[in-house]
Amino acid sequence: SSSTENFIQGEVKERIDRWIAEYPEDQRQSACMPALRIVQECHDGYLTTDLMDQVAEYLGMAPIAVYEVATFYGNYNHQPVGKYQINWCNSISCYLRGGEELREKLEEKLGVKTGEVSADGKFSIKKVECLGxxxxxxxxxxxxxxxxxxxxxxxxxxxxxxx
Ligand code: FES
Known part of the structure; x- marks a missing residue:
């Protein structure tokens, strides 16, 4: 069952339209990042191909251009997430200071691998680049x-x- 059919309507559509209104009329695609963020937020924290396709259609963009944005930036999820997503820094300073071993302990405690959701739906772990x-x-x-x-x-x- 596809519960994401016509996802861009109602409140989701209104919120995206507010962003579109910020840009000149022929530049709807400028709203791509906020549109993806809004859709993700309203879809339990993650995007699907179908949802990205709908964003592409709504903004008059090629689907591939939307996929590129959605995969280039680390703030979009492409699989289900827990109520709390633990964004785990995977870059060098954290790595050198025991981040990797600690992430393994975390996986053990939650009984999930990075990228999965704990059985109670509460936590998921995601590796991210340096958080600054x-x-x-x-x-x-x-x-x-x-x-x-x-x-x-x-x-x-x-x-x-x-x-
Ligand atoms: Fe982890 Fe920069 S390396 S915050």
């Missing part, structure tokens, strides 16, 4: 919050505190 807070390595970002200088203890405590 290398001084606090190793770090992860959950929602808008950065969590720095992570240890096994502080990380697990943090997760336990999330509802």
């Amino acid at each position: 807070a290398c001084g606090g390595a190793p770090i992860c970002k959950i929602g808008k919050d950065y969590h720095e200088n992570l240890t096994e203890e502080s990380l697990f405590k943090l997760l336990d505190e999330l509802e």
